[in-house]
Amino acid sequence: MNSIIGIVITVICVFGGYILAGGKMSIIMHSLPFEMMMIGGAAIGAFVCGNDMHTIKSTMNDLLAVFKGPKWKRQDYSDLLCLMHELVRLSEDSPVDLESHIEDPENSVVFQKYPRILASRDFVELICDTMRSMLMNFDNVYQVEELLDKQLEVMTEERLHGSHALQNMADALPALGIVAAVLGVIKTMASIDKPPEVLGEMIGGALVGTFLGVFLAYSLVGPLANRVKQIRDQEAYFYSLMREVLVSSLHKNDTILCIEVARRSAPHGCRPSFSEVEDAIKALKQAA
Known part of the structure; x- marks a missing residue:
């Protein structure tokens, strides 16, 4: 929502x-379609040329x-802490039972309690691989x-490839705007015998290219690239919670202390309170 508001404010204030x-x-408005075709088309073409299909899809x-905002919400952080609590307790109390869960997480009653986490295959695979290593001494x-x-x-x-690709596009847009402007000047010079009012309009149209390249770079694509980086960096904190729990567990700390260490490393806006996590863990024990 903030991104949409920011774009609207920028457009209203500039124009x-x-x-x-x-x-x-x-x-x-007369020059915009042609300038956008040249600048936008060149930017998209360079983007496709400079990136593989995986990066293009990721972008x-x-x-x-x-x-939409970050993938992981406040409830997901609480769910992850509960999931890690169950897995660490199993590793301490019944390693044999834990093995069945990490070998087939999709059919695990533990993982199935947290469908949003289970849907992230790479993350679940990382959890299972690490705990499998722990079981192998x-x-x-x-x-x-x-x-880890x-x-x-x-x-x-x-996950930052898309941000880098967008930033590269933003860096190239001002130069592409100059290219469009130069083409406009070439067109104007070919009509040098026209009246001044016609030449003035043609030069103004050429300068739209320079304006458009700089405007898109610093008011749209650049901020989008920065926002993507912020989102991916915030999501990285979610994955680091798993690391904090497992490393603390290997230090032979009590399970609840491992969860508390991880909880405190969560971003402030997504960090569940101590009582929220405690209540969720108590609910799991009662359900068991």
Whole structure:
């Protein structure tokens, strides 16, 4: 919602100020379709040329995320802490039972309680692989911590490809605007014998290209790239909660302390309170 409000404010203030200053929208509207075709087409073409299909699809999903917001909500953080509490308790009390859950999470009664988390296959696979290593006595805390850090770093970097691609597009747009403007000047020079009022309109149309390139770069694509990065960085905190629980567990801390360490590392806006997590865990015990 903030992104939509920001775009609306930008458009109203820029073009509203131009109109109030006595500018004529007719020149811009006449040139806009052609300039947009040149600048937007070149930007999209360069984007497709410079990225693989996976990055292109990820960028499309990133643009949707800008308007939907981060994937993981406050309730998801609470659910993850409850899930990790159940898994850590199983690893301590009944490693054999835990193995059946991590080998087939889709049919696990533990994972099925949290369908949104279960739908994230990469994340569930990371949880299961790490706990499988723990069951195999791969219990060197620093090795597990380093392994998790590397895997989470790779996941985060992959999720930032869309942001990088959008930022590269934003960096190129001003130069593409100049290209469109130069073409407009070439067209104007070919009509140098026309009356001054005609030449003035043609030069104004050429300058629309420069305006459009800078406007799109710094008022639309650049802010979108920054917002995508913010969203993906915030989602990275969600994955780090799992790391905090497991590493703390390997230090032989009590399960509830492991959950509390992870809870405190959650972003402030999504962090469930201590009582909320405690009540959720009590509800799980009563249901069991």
